[in-house]
Amino acid sequence: MITIGFALPPGFQIMGLAPVSAFELANTVAREPLYEIRLLSENGGPLVNSFGVSVDTRALSRQRVDTLIVTGLLRPKPSSPGLIRQLKRHGTTSRRIASVCTGAFLLGEAGLLDGRRVTTHWRWAKDLQAQFPDVHLEEDRIFIIDGHVWTSAGMSAGVDLALGMIEKDFGAELSRAVARSLVVHHRRAGGQSQHSALLDLDAKTDRIQGALAYARQHLRSALTVEELAEAAHLSPRQFSRAFRSETGQSPAKAVEQLRVEAARMMVEQSRITMDEVAAETGFADPERMRRAFLRAFGQPPQVIRRNARLAAA
Template sequence: MQKVALVIREDFQVMSLAALSAFEFANRSAGEPLYDIHVLSEHGGPVASSLFASVHTEPFSNAVYDTILVAGAMDRSSTPAGVVAFLREVEPRARRVGALCVGAFALAEAGLLSGRRATVHWRRAAELRRDFPQITVDEDRIFIVDGKIWTSAGMTAALDLTLGMVEKDHGAALARSVAQSLVLYHRRAGGQSQHSQLVALNPTSNRVQQALDYARRNLRKDLRSEDLANAACLSPRQFSRVFRTETGTSPAKAIENLRLESARLLVEQGRHSLDNIATETGFGDRDRMRRAFLRAFGQSPQSLRSAVEPLEESLPV
């Protein structure tokens, strides 16, 4: 059984606790205790969260943990010296160390991110990059694994990170079962952008959301506005008007953005040929996808893949 510990401090972001649910439900789904879960603080006892409710914690000790996670705090003060010292002490003994959201600052202050690639909530990325120039900060990722160090973007991305840990430990089938138990609409891989096109479009009605969901599931098809209108149970004319009112863009542009988001993730993962990606995401051919990438990202798919591959060499296989 693997021992997992979440390190918290006063005013810790309460949503960090949700990340532990991946381990809790892994135990339930497997029908056996795979993970032994602990919550730690410097002195133990009750620790107040960002919502004032307190959580009971165990004090720091010489216990050996397989996985150490660090929660972020809502305030912008430096990490307490005792927490920094503890992280430096336990890191050599732990199999992996992870930061949830702005917990990355604690790892940075402990020197555990020096020379590594890391992510953090996009609002704090510039600050992390400025204060710790020895870290390669990539704010456009859900989570990043560099050697034994895992870092996540903000809020719900912490749960994506711990689900990734469950998958690494016990396989995709268990991780998928846990995601279903947690009623996650879509389990995100670490390479996915923090900025989702579905969130950016922000439709206000269920009908437009249904149309977008249909488009995302059927990107390989030659999608037309009429197809989305049918999915929304509206006439093409009415759908076009409602869609633009709710999202601020046309159905055709929205479909292209969804294709670009999906294609970019596949390009960066490096598991498929560019021709196959162009087909699977509905661009039809590699040249059309290349032109779309140049318009949107200022670089070709091949250039994007080449830029990512050297960074991925240190990730676990």
């Protein structure tokens, strides 16, 4: 049985414990105890989280675990010297050590991230890089594995990290079954972007949201203003005005965001050619897709595919 320890700083954000559900369901789906969970803190005993809920913990210094997952705070702040010493020790005694969200700052204080590729919540990424200049930060990632150190983005990304661990430990079939039990429709690979085009566009009304959903489902189509306006049950003029008012962008720019987001997922997670990716996502040709990637990510699709494969390896 694999022992998973969750190292909790005082005032930890409660969503940092979301990965526990994935490990619990792995036991349920497999019908055998694959994982044991231990909640740990510097001194043990009751520990209050950011929402004022107390959990009972064991003393971190007295535990040996296979995998240590360090949870974060709503806002990163310096940790106690005692907790950092214990994290350093576990960095050498645990088979795997990980962070959820701003837990990366604690691993950084323990010197466990130096020279490694890491990620954290996009809101705190620049602060992490400034505080720990020796890390190789990739702020637009769900989770990253570098050797025995795993780091993940915002709190919900901890579930993706846990599913990735389950896949490494017991195979993809169990990981997919756990994802279905969690009603996670798609287990995000580590290289997937933290950002969502639909979330960034933030349409307010059902009509504009419906048009965006239609566009996402019909990327191979030309997606003209007339076509989108019809999906929204508005005239083209009304649609264009309402769309810009709600999203701050033109329909054409928004469609490009949706296309490039879908294309990036295909580039990172499939082996189909760039010609096929361009066709599937509605770009007229690979060159237009390349230019869109450069605008959105600062890198061409070939580089993004190579980086995703290196991360997977």
